[in-house]
Amino acid sequence: MSAVTTPSKAPRSANVMPETPGWARWANDHRKWLFAAPAMAFVIALIIFPLAWTLYLSLTDSRGSVRAESNFIGLQNYFDVLADTDRFWPAVGRTAAFTGVALLFEVVLGMAIALLLWRPFKGEKWVRVAILLPLVATPVAVGMMWRLIFDPNIGMANQILGWVGIGPQPWLAGQSSALPTTIFIDIWQWTPMVVLILLAGLTSLSDEPQEAAMIDGASAWQRFRHVTLPLLMPTVIVAVLLRGIDALKTFDILYATKGRGGGSFNEVETLNVYAYGLSFDYNEYGRSSTVLILFFLIIIGVMWALTARRKKEAARR
Amino acid sequence: MGRRSIIGTSLAVTAALALSACGGGGSGSGDSNTVRVTLVNHVWTENIRAALPEFEQATGLKVDVTQLGEDQLSDQYNVKLNAGSSDIDVMMYRPLQEGRLFAKNRYLADLTERAKGSGEFDLADFQQAPVGATTYEDKLVGVPIITEQQVLYYRKDLLEKSGFSAPPATLDELKTQAAKIEADNSGVAGFVARTGKAAAVTQFSSFLYSFGGDFVDGSGKSAVNSDAAKQAYEYYGGLLRDHGPNNVSTDMSWSEAMAIFTQGQAAFYPEANSLYKNATDPAKSKVSENVGFAPFPAGPAGSKPYNIPSWGLAVNESSGNKDNAWKFIEWAAGKEQTLAQQKAGVPGARTSVWENPEGISTYPKDMADAITVSLANGVGHDRPLVERVAQAREIVGQPIVDAITGRDAAAAADTAHEAFQKFLDDEAR
Numbered sequence: 001m002s003a004v005t006t007p008s009k010a011p012r013s014a015n016v017m018p019e020t021p022g023w024a025r026w027a028n029d030h031r032k033w034l035f036a037a038p039a040m041a042f043v044i045a046l047i048i049f050p051l052a053w054t055l056y057l058s059l060t061d062s063r064g065s066v067r068a069e070s071n072f073i074g075l076q077n078y079f080d081v082l083a084d085t086d087r088f089w090p091a092v093g094r095t096a097a098f099t100g101v102a103l104l105f106e107v108v109l110g111m112a113i114a115l116l117l118w119r120p121f122k123g124e125k126w127v128r129v130a131i132l133l134p135l136v137a138t139p140v141a142v143g144m145m146w147r148l149i150f151d152p153n154i155g156m157a158n159q160i161l162g163w164v165g166i167g168p169q170p171w172l173a174g175q176s177s178a179l180p181t182t183i184f185i186d187i188w189q190w191t192p193m194v195v196l197i198l199l200a201g202l203t204s205l206s207d208e209p210q211e212a213a214m215i216d217g218a219s220a221w222q223r224f225r226h227v228t229l230p231l232l233m234p235t236v237i238v239a240v241l242l243r244g245i246d247a248l249k250t251f252d253i254l255y256a257t258k259g260r261g262g263g264s265f266n267e268v269e270t271l272n273v274y275a276y277g278l279s280f281d282y283n284e285y286g287r288s289s290t291v292l293i294l295f296f297l298i299i300i301g302v303m304w305a306l307t308a309r310r311k312k313e314a315a316r317r
Numbered sequence: 318m319g320r321r322s323i324i325g326t327s328l329a330v331t332a333a334l335a336l337s338a339c340g341g342g343g344s345g346s347g348d349s350n351t352v353r354v355t356l357v358n359h360v361w362t363e364n365i366r367a368a369l370p371e372f373e374q375a376t377g378l379k380v381d382v383t384q385l386g387e388d389q390l391s392d393q394y395n396v397k398l399n400a401g402s403s404d405i406d407v408m409m410y411r412p413l414q415e416g417r418l419f420a421k422n423r424y425l426a427d428l429t430e431r432a433k434g435s436g437e438f439d440l441a442d443f444q445q446a447p448v449g450a451t452t453y454e455d456k457l458v459g460v461p462i463i464t465e466q467q468v469l470y471y472r473k474d475l476l477e478k479s480g481f482s483a484p485p486a487t488l489d490e491l492k493t494q495a496a497k498i499e500a501d502n503s504g505v506a507g508f509v510a511r512t513g514k515a516a517a518v519t520q521f522s523s524f525l526y527s528f529g530g531d532f533v534d535g536s537g538k539s540a541v542n543s544d545a546a547k548q549a550y551e552y553y554g555g556l557l558r559d560h561g562p563n564n565v566s567t568d569m570s571w572s573e574a575m576a577i578f579t580q581g582q583a584a585f586y587p588e589a590n591s592l593y594k595n596a597t598d599p600a601k602s603k604v605s606e607n608v609g610f611a612p613f614p615a616g617p618a619g620s621k622p623y624n625i626p627s628w629g630l631a632v633n634e635s636s637g638n639k640d641n642a643w644k645f646i647e648w649a650a651g652k653e654q655t656l657a658q659q660k661a662g663v664p665g666a667r668t669s670v671w672e673n674p675e676g677i678s679t680y681p682k683d684m685a686d687a688i689t690v691s692l693a694n695g696v697g698h699d700r701p702l703v704e705r706v707a708q709a710r711e712i713v714g715q716p717i718v719d720a721i722t723g724r725d726a727a728a729a730a731d732t733a734h735e736a737f738q739k740f741l742d743d744e745a746r
Contacts, residue, residue, distance in 0.1 A: 064418060064421065064422055064704070064705075065398075065399055065422035065424075066399050067399060067401060067422070068422060152563065152564030152565075152566065153562055153563060153564060153577075153582070154580070168563065168564055169564075170564045170566075172566070172568075173564055173565070173566030173567070173568065174564075175567075175722070258568060259513070259568055259570075260388070260515070261514070261515075261711065263567065263568050264512070264513055264514035264567040264568060264714075264718040265514075265567065265718065279395075280391070280392050280395055281707040281708065281711075282705060282707060282708045283395070283418065283705060
């Protein structure tokens with residue numbers, strides 16, 4: 001037994017010189033913790049702590065000031081919020097509608113544009129740059145720009161409609177047209193990102209399946225439907241995942257176009273805008289935290305569903 | 318690759334955080350010769366910034382100004398004061414909007430001793446109502462610097478064209494004149510005003526008082542469904558609905574409404590007088606030559622515009638630099654600066670500047686007259702006097718937007734009354 005040295009100890013005693021100071025030896029022994037420490041500190045300070053604190057606040061009746069005394073009230077906030085058909089559920093509905101409609105258009109349009117840009121053509125570079133421009137603009141500036149364009153009285157949109165004989169529309173100012181208008185702005189701004197992701201996926205596809213299908217006499221639509229799309233599916237899911245989570249969390253465009261509370265009738269108040277209003281306008285920190293935790297759970301759920309789908313797709317290949 | 322990049326990024330972020338923390342610590346902790354002042358975008362702020370070198374020379378202090386928009390300012394205070402941050406010394410705030418909440422949360426330092434102890438400052442010179450608004454539980458927690466009265470902005474040329482020799486003296490006349498002017502001029506609305514649910518409340522308040530109503534009655538109960546209130550909601554909303562701009566948005570605050578007025582697209586506009594430079598400055602207004610000002614038109618209960626302290630200065634309770642912070646307030650809200658501000662178009666809260674002929678010498682004559690009326694019979698608040706003002710404004714403002722969009726104002730007032738009473742009960746709890 002004494003003749004056998006365990007392999008784990010051998011390199012350590014061989015590498016470390018006898019005169020190495022104690023701290024260096026300790027650091028060497030714990031290097032995997034040491035190297036990870038900054039990242040762990042970062043995660044704890046900026047992710048775990050805020051999350052835990054929000055969770056704690058959601059179980060209290062904290063309002064006015066988070067430094068003021070508050071009582072632990074258990075799940076009362078959750079019951080209250082889930083029973084709130086006045087602001088919470090409509091906000092959930094708007095969040096879902098905003099994300100669903102925007103995402104649908106962005107993926108369909110994004111796919112169409114990506115297919116157009118797939119094959120090389122003259123002036124390709126310029127077209128690509130032009131298409132990507134909305135992506136690099138700051139959302140607040142975008143919001144302000146569209147607010148001017150959609151102004152019901154002096155905006156360009158109504159002027160152009162006037163030229164073709166259509167009467168002025170209220171756009172952002174209308175109670176029922178505000179949400180569709182903000183969805184339009186989101187589509188305008190974020191379709192390019194979907195194009196970018198899908199284009200990357202398309203470029204990485206090999207030509208052989210396409211050629212084989214062509215030899216078999218498949219039409220362009222058949223090739224897209226039965227060859228390109230299935231091969232591209234994992235990329236599509238990535239695009240949906242990234243854009244979907246982003247769309248759920250949209251705040252800037254809504255705030256820049258409609259302001260606090262999503263307008264006087266809460267026309268574009270999504271969960272994010274609602275939670276913001278609860279904490280910054282109403283100083284209802286407990287309730288706001290509850291909405292945020294519920295919102296967080298919704299996002300996690302959506303993400304989980306999409307990732308599961310993606311794994312299934314990957315396994316099928 | 319993924320993991321490595323995450324660690325790399327986190328290292329970079331940690332390093333950046335550490336560095337910025339050092340930076341913040343350096344300027345945040347000790348240097349008591351620097352007074353850190355947070356101010357809102359306002360004519361007052363422009364004037365005080367121009368005069369700062371004078372203060373810095375006289376005292377040897379350095380003033381570090383952060384300037385923000387109204388909403389950003391409010392958010393900034395929410396974040397920083399909540400965290401007990403000491404990196405704000407002097408704060409410009411709205412006594413009627415955030416005052417009670419901040420005072421109750423003990424964000425505002427007690428200035429009573431300092432103000433009373435300073436002979437030159439002369440606390441007794443301040444008008445009573447504004448000082449009342451910056452006092453909490455008998456302690457002076459702020460100093461009012463700007464007062465506001467509501468007046469009626471109007472277009473002299475349009476009135477003349479339609480054959481009116483004088484601006485409306487009553488709300489009935491206002492309606493008649495607005496209708497006539499709108500009919501005479503295509504593309505011009507008879508009337509424009511704030512339309513946002515919360516933003517409109519302050520400008521609506523004068524209509525409410527002039528109809529004989531108020532948000533809360535003498536016994537502290539909601540009064541937004543009184544007959545007077547219902548009439549006022551219907552009047553304000555109806556005027557915008559019938560004689561306002563086409564496709565009127567229900568999100569307008571003063572900047573949007575002012576833009577419509579200064580673009581020449583409306584004849585009448587009730588607004589705070591402190592914003593009048595926006596309408597008379599040729600650089601900002603297409604109609605600067607033709608803007609007139611009239612006292613708030615009388616309703617069934619007379620002409621009762623609000624007369625309120627819109628902004629004040631306070632010292633952050635967590636500041637480690639209170640003495641120098643007070644020195645700044647003593648100077649910025651002192652007699653000399655208040656007079657200079659008043660001459661530059663910002664109505665002050667000191668009695669002396671209103672009694673001094675020099676104090677109103679630079680005002681347009683009709684504006685000075687209109688203000689005199691407001692000072693005489695003005696009401697000291699323009700929104701419900703509660704702690705959670707933002708929420709209350711949304712509740713009592715709902716009937717305004719309902720009326721604008723053609724819903725039944727009286728029914729909306731009943732609904733709002735129920736919600737507002739519940740809110741008041743909850744607040745009293």
